[in-house]
Each structure stands twice: as structure tokens, then as C-alpha cells.
Amino acid sequence: MGADVHTHAGSTKRQTALQDPWFVQWGLIVAAVGVVGVLVLVPVINVFYEALARGAGTYMQNLLADADTRHAILLTLTVAPVAVVLNVVFGVAAAWAIARYQFPGRTILTTLIDLPFAVSPVVAGLIFVLLFGLQGYFGPWLREHHLKIIFATPGLILATAFVTCPFVARELIPVMQAVGTEEEIAALSLGANGWQLFWRVTVPNIKWGLLYGVILCNARAMGEFGAVYVVSGHIAGKTDTMPLRVEKLFQEYNLPGSFALASLLTLLALITLLVKVGLERKMQADAAKALQSASEELLADARAPIKESA
Amino acid sequence: MSTLNRRILPGFRLSLSYALTYLTILVLIPLAACFAKASTLTWDTFWGTVWTERALAAYELTFGASFAAAVMDVALGLLIAWVLVRYEFPLKPLFDAIIDLPLALPTAVAGLVYSSLYVQKGWFGQFLVPIGIEGAYSRLAIVLVLTFIGLPLTVRTIQPVLATCDDETEEAAACLGASRFRTFSYVILPTLYPAMVTGFALAFARALGEYGSVVFVSGNMPYRTEIAPVLIVARLEEFAYGEATAIALVLLVISFSMLILINLLERWSHRYGS
Numbered sequence: 001m002g003a004d005v006h007t008h009a010g011s012t013k014r015q016t017a018l019q020d021p022w023f024v025q026w027g028l029i030v031a032a033v034g035v036v037g038v039l040v041l042v043p044v045i046n047v048f049y050e051a052l053a054r055g056a057g058t059y060m061q062n063l064l065a066d067a068d069t070r071h072a073i074l075l076t077l078t079v080a081p082v083a084v085v086l087n088v089v090f091g092v093a094a095a096w097a098i099a100r101y102q103f104p105g106r107t108i109l110t111t112l113i114d115l116p117f118a119v120s121p122v123v124a125g126l127i128f129v130l131l132f133g134l135q136g137y138f139g140p141w142l143r144e145h146h147l148k149i150i151f152a153t154p155g156l157i158l159a160t161a162f163v164t165c166p167f168v169a170r171e172l173i174p175v176m177q178a179v180g181t182e183e184e185i186a187a188l189s190l191g192a193n194g195w196q197l198f199w200r201v202t203v204p205n206i207k208w209g210l211l212y213g214v215i216l217c218n219a220r221a222m223g224e225f226g227a228v229y230v231v232s233g234h235i236a237g238k239t240d241t242m243p244l245r246v247e248k249l250f251q252e253y254n255l256p257g258s259f260a261l262a263s264l265l266t267l268l269a270l271i272t273l274l275v276k277v278g279l280e281r282k283m284q285a286d287a288a289k290a291l292q293s294a295s296e297e298l299l300a301d302a303r304a305p306i307k308e309s310a
Numbered sequence: 311m312s313t314l315n316r317r318i319l320p321g322f323r324l325s326l327s328y329a330l331t332y333l334t335i336l337v338l339i340p341l342a343a344c345f346a347k348a349s350t351l352t353w354d355t356f357w358g359t360v361w362t363e364r365a366l367a368a369y370e371l372t373f374g375a376s377f378a379a380a381v382m383d384v385a386l387g388l389l390i391a392w393v394l395v396r397y398e399f400p401l402k403p404l405f406d407a408i409i410d411l412p413l414a415l416p417t418a419v420a421g422l423v424y425s426s427l428y429v430q431k432g433w434f435g436q437f438l439v440p441i442g443i444e445g446a447y448s449r450l451a452i453v454l455v456l457t458f459i460g461l462p463l464t465v466r467t468i469q470p471v472l473a474t475c476d477d478e479t480e481e482a483a484a485c486l487g488a489s490r491f492r493t494f495s496y497v498i499l500p501t502l503y504p505a506m507v508t509g510f511a512l513a514f515a516r517a518l519g520e521y522g523s524v525v526f527v528s529g530n531m532p533y534r535t536e537i538a539p540v541l542i543v544a545r546l547e548e549f550a551y552g553e554a555t556a557i558a559l560v561l562l563v564i565s566f567s568m569l570i571l572i573n574l575l576e577r578w579s580h581r582y583g584s
Contacts, residue, residue: 039457043458047419089328090332226522269415273407
């Protein structure tokens with residue numbers, strides 16, 4: 001690799017020009033590990049420590065005995081999947097349009113998809129209150145028809161969907177671009193119709209990228225706080241999601257209860273990370289395989305005329 | 311390829327019209343409602359809400375804390391990316407994976423745990439509070455938790471650029487007699503500037519809007535530890551929708567300018583990189 005400098009002839013100790021001395025290396029490693037330890041690792045350990053400090057029995061009781069906490073868990077398990085499904089359908093449609101076609105306004109559409117990332121979650125909640133709240137633009141109409149969006153589950157879903165809208169599309173666009181259109185055009189020329197093409201060719205090709213987007217989208221959807229905080233109205237047992245319940249228990253000085261619920265969310269985050277790493281490996285392996293088969297094809301093509309002439 | 315595809319592959323109209331309809335209903339109309347609501351305010355009410363002493367203190371804190379956190383994130387991100395790319399050590403894959411935790415961890419949990427770690431009886435607080443470092447319910451607390459939130463953003467923008475730095479220029483520098491430190495600051499660091507700037511912008515933008523974690527750790531005292539999003543929520547809870555919208559508009563304009571800036575930066579760094 002680098003220009004090797006032998007200190008002694010035959011010495012096993014080598015130092016390359018690109019290698020930092022050992023004390024610099026280990027100093028930096030210790031510093032980096034220390035930073036991540038203090039900022040990330042210790043907090044995670046602390047969540048579980050505080051949650052389990054009074055034993056597993058109390059922990060389960062904190063988690064399951066409180067009806068409002070149970071309801072918050074159920075509510076999150078309703079709101080997040082609906083928001084994720086909405087954004088998966090949107091993400092696939094948007095990625096298909098952007099990755100497969102050129103059209104005027106394509107770059108603008110790409111930027112528009114990122115827009116929710118730039119909006120503060122609190123503002124995201126506020127805009128839905130302005131639309132659907134009692135004094136909002138559609139407020140009177142909704143009241144006439146006895147529909148409730150703000151301070152109810154639909155509002156939670158809308159706010160969550162807004163905040164997590166870019167995740168799936170952002171992951172899928174590069175994946176679809178990388179996969180290319182050859183297989184799809186081949187399927188089409190063999191007589192597949194649009195849906196067959198999509199389910200049998202496109203989906204298998206993008207499945208890992210799609211799952212990656214879903215995982216990140218779901219993690220954010222379950223953990224969303226600011227936007228949901230504004231539209232929920234904090235009605236315990238009705239519109240409190242898990243993160244909101246964590247905050248309410250914290251405000252009520254019920255720290256063990258708060259930490260118990262927080263530990264559940266942390267567990268979720270850890271599982272998300274695990275699946276994410278697994279998917280990243282899978283996608284890397286797939287990409288390597290695709291590259292290898294492509295180069296083998298090239299080699300075969302190159303060899304074919306030689307064989308014929310021989 | 312493109313014009314060909316439009317004729318061959320089906321679903322262009324369906325996918326584009328669905329994506330546009332969804333974005334319009336979920337994102338564009340609600341955002342337009344914010345501008346519409348703000349336009350119903352008279353100039354005096356708008357200005358009177360946006361330019362009060364309390365609001366100014368909140369903007370100042372939001373900006374200052376976000377700026378400080380983003381600077382910290384760039385410095386720490388550089389260190390972590392460097393270690394990840396250049397060195398081998400035990401449990402490195404685990405170390406690599408855990409850096410993304412702030413992206414997956416709900417912000418409310420981050421806020422809860424940071425507030426408990428730095429209070430007087432907390433794991434860190436028991437050592438820090440006696441020497442006068444208040445890591446909870448203070449401005450420092452806000453910076454700390456915002457640093458946590460933005461850390462993966464800077465690491466993951468610097469890391470890939472550092473990994474593609476070629477050895478040859480470094481070798482050349484070494485051959486010409488430059489010390490490692492000189493090589494680092496004159497050869498390696500300049501190639502990382504675009505990534506560092508992009509990482510800074512991402513972390514800064516993320517920190518500006520952050521709410522969930524900050525409400526836990528800041529104590530939310532007007533003039534001292536109240537950030538702009540908290541001010542919006544306070545106005546909302548008084549049912550002062552107009553005033554809340556006015557402050558929201560200020561935040562929106564700032565974050566949209568940040569979005570445009572980030573896009574420009576990315577384009578600039580692409581050109582710079584190639």
C-alpha cells in the first residue's frame with residue numbers, strides 16, 4: 001500500500017507513511033468511543049436501568065396495569081402502520097414516476113418530497129389544526145357532519161403521515177434508478193401487463209430498499225412527538241400515543257412509568273437498527289452479486305467468438 | 311432512454327398523478343393554509359407577535375443552541391468518521407451501528423433520559439452539578455440534546471467522502487516531507503470541507519425544528535430556556551391561533567431557506583468533488 005519504511009532490515013515492525021503512530025490511533029479511538037458512549041450508549045443503558053430499577057414485576061405493572069398506558073401503546077400501533085402504508089403507496093408511486101420517466105418539473109417534485117423534513121414538527125401539527133380545527137378552514141363543515149379530525153385519531157394519522165412522508169420515496173428513488181429498466185422492458189415484451197410487471201419484476205427487485213424505507217419510516221412514525229403533540233389535545237386514554245404518554249407520565253412525576261414506556265420505545269429503536277444493519281448487508285451483497293454476474297456476462301460475451309473460431 | 315420509457319413502460323400518468331395528489335392534499339394545502347392564515351393578520355398584529363422581547367429571546371436561543379450543536383456535531387462527526395474509516399478496533403461494527411441510534415430513537419425518549427442523566431442525582435449530574443455544570447434545565451441541556459439528535463447526520467455525510475479520499479495525494483505529501491498533522495490539515499481536511507458544510511447544514515436544520523427532546527430538558531422558562539417551537543405551542547394552548555401562525559411562519563421561512571441552501575450546497579459539493 002503505502003511507502004514502507006523499514007526501521008531495521010528484517011524487522012517485523014513496519015510503519016507506513018499513511019499510518020498514524022499507535023498512540024494517535026488509540027487516543028482517537030478512545031476519544032471517539034468515549035463520545036459515542038457518553039452521548040448515545042450510556043443514555044440507552046440508563047433507560048433500561050431506570051425502567052427495571054424496581055424489579056421486573058414492577059416494570060410489567062408500570063407497563064400493563066395502567067389503562068391509559070395500554071391505550072397509548074394500542075393507539076401507536078394503529079396510527080403508525082396506517083401512516084406507513086399511506087407513505088409506502090405514495091413512495092412507490094413517486095419513485096416510479098421519478099426514476100422511470102423524464103418530465104418537466106421532475107426536480108421540483110423531488111424537492112417537494114423533501115419538504116416535510118424541513119418543516120418543524122410543531123409547525124406540521126399547527127397547519128392541520130389551522131385546516132381541520134374548530135376554528136379552522138374546514139372546521140364548521142366538519143362539525144356539521146359530526147366528523148372529528150383534530151383531537152382524534154385521523155388527525156394523529158395525518159400529522160404522522162406528513163412528518164414521515166419523505167422516507168420511503170427517498171430510499172426507493174436511488175434503488176429503482178440503480179436497478180434499471182432492462183428487466184421491466186423484457187417482461188413487457190414477453191406480454192406482461194402493467195400490474196404483472198410491477199408485482200413480479202419491480203417489487204422483487206426493490207424489496208430490500210422498500211423494506212429499508214419502511215423500517216425508517218415506521219421508527220419515525222412511532223416516535224413522532226412534536227406534530228402529534230399539537231394535534232392530539234392530550235386526552236389520556238383517547239389521543240395519547242406512546243411518546244405523548246411518556247411526556248405526560250414525566251409531567252406527573254411518575255418517572256418509573258415514564259421510563260417503562262420509554263424502554264419499550266428504545267427496544268423498538270434497537271430492533272430498527274438491527275434490521276437496518278441486516279438490510280444494508282443484504283443490499284450490499286445483492287449489488288456485489290449483480291456486479292459479478294454482469295462481469296461474467298461480459299466475459300462470456302468476450303469469449304464466445306474465440307470458441308467459435310477455435 | 312427517457313422518452314422511450316415513457317412510451318413503453320406503463321403507469322406514468324397513474325403514478326405521477328397519485329404522487330401529486332397525495333403531496334397536494336397532505337403537504338401543499340396544509341402549508342398554504344399556514345400562509346393564508348398569516349395573511350389574515352394585520353401587519354401590526356403580525357409584527358407585534360413576531361417581534362416581541364420574548365419571541366426574540368426564543369429565536370436567539372433556537373439559533374444559538376442549534377448553531378452550537380451543529381458545530382459540535384461537525385467536530386465530533388469528523389472524529390468519529392475518521393476513526394471508523396481509518397482504524398480497526400474490537401467491536402467496530404457495533405460502534406458503527408449504534409451511531410445511527412439518534413435517528414431511530416423517539417425524541418421524547420432522548421429528552422427524558424438526558425434530563426434524568428444530568429440532574430443532580432443523575433449518573434452524570436452527580437459529578438457535574440457540584441462543579442457548576444448544569445446539564446439539565448439549562449441552555450447547555452438544549453445544546454447537549456440537540457448534539458445527540460444531529461450526530462448521525464454529520465458522521466454519515468463525512469464518512470463516505472473520507473472513505474473515497476485516495477491514498478496517493480497523502481503519500482505524495484508524506485514523500486515531500488510533510489508531517490502527519492500537516493498532511494491532515496493541508497491535504498485531507500480541505501477535501502472534507504464540502505461534506506462538513508453539508509453535515510453542518512443538515513444538523514442545524516434538524517436542530518432548528520426540534521421540539522420533542524427539548525421540552526423535556528430545557529425547563530421552558532420564558533426568556534431563558536424557551537425555544538421558538540415551544541413558544542408556538544404556548545400560543546396554541548391559549549387558543550391564539552393567529553399569533554401561533556405568525557411565529558410558525560417565521561420558522562417556516564427560515565427552514566425553507568435552509569432547504570434551498572442545503573440543495574445548493576449539495577450541488578456545489580458535487581461539482582467540487584468531481
